[in-house]
Amino acid sequence: MKKYKFLLLLSIVLLISSCALKPIISEYTFIKTDLENVDLDKLGNGTILIYNGADILHKMDNTARLNIWINKKALGQIRGREYVIVNLKKGEYEFKALHIDVVNMRSTHTVEIDENTKVIKIKPNLTSNKLTITNELPRKFEKYKYAEKK
Numbered sequence: 001m002k003k004y005k006f007l008l009l010l011s012i013v014l015l016i017s018s019c020a021l022k023p024i025i026s027e028y029t030f031i032k033t034d035l036e037n038v039d040l041d042k043l044g045n046g047t048i049l050i051y052n053g054a055d056i057l058h059k060m061d062n063t064a065r066l067n068i069w070i071n072k073k074a075l076g077q078i079r080g081r082e083y084v085i086v087n088l089k090k091g092e093y094e095f096k097a098l099h100i101d102v103v104n105m106r107s108t109h110t111v112e113i114d115e116n117t118k119v120i121k122i123k124p125n126l127t128s129n130k131l132t133i134t135n136e137l138p139r140k141f142e143k144y145k146y147a148e149k150k
Contacts, residue, residue: 038085040137043118046090050075051083051138053123066122066129069096078122082147088113097122097129105129 043049054064064080070093078084095109105124109131111117118135138144 038137038141040118040135043085045115046087046113047085048088048113048117048120049083049085049137050078050120050122051144052078052080053121053132053138054080055123063099063101064124065099066124067098068122070094072096076147078147081144083144084147088117090114095120095122095131097124097131099124099129101126107131 038049050068052064052066054066065077066079067077068075070088072094075084075086090113093111093113095111096106097109098104098106101124105128107129111120111131111133116135117133119133119137121132121134121138123130123132
């Protein structure tokens with residue numbers, strides 16, 4: 001009976017801790033914009049939109065939050081269906097992403113930013129995180145909101 005109580009307690013702790021990703025404070029200057037003002041033609045030349053492309057499974061269990069660092073400098077936390085716009089100079093960048101899904105899921109991605117880079121999607125998945133340069137706004141972008149600086 002003690003074994004079952006212990007397993008139940010451990011399960012509850014793991015379930016609660018899966019939602020415990022604390023936001024990090026951004027060291028970047030965000031380009032504040034309203035959703036109506038986001039124009040794909042105005043992005044590029046260093047102005048980059050970064051969004052969290054989490055799917056419904058990660059949003060349901062509240063594990064969609066991503067803490068992101070660019071070249072060891074904190075970008076901040078982006079929740080599901082949130083985006084930020086930042087200025088990045090042309091060059092190579094190291095993106096690190098972290099989300100919690102029972103355990104810490106970390107990933108590192110090398111990204112080459114040039115004048116044509118406009119949109120980057122970072123998405124948590126079952127075993128890590130995936131980063132893709134899409135250069136197109138996500139489907140149903142009108143449902144996305146700007147990630148406030150925390």
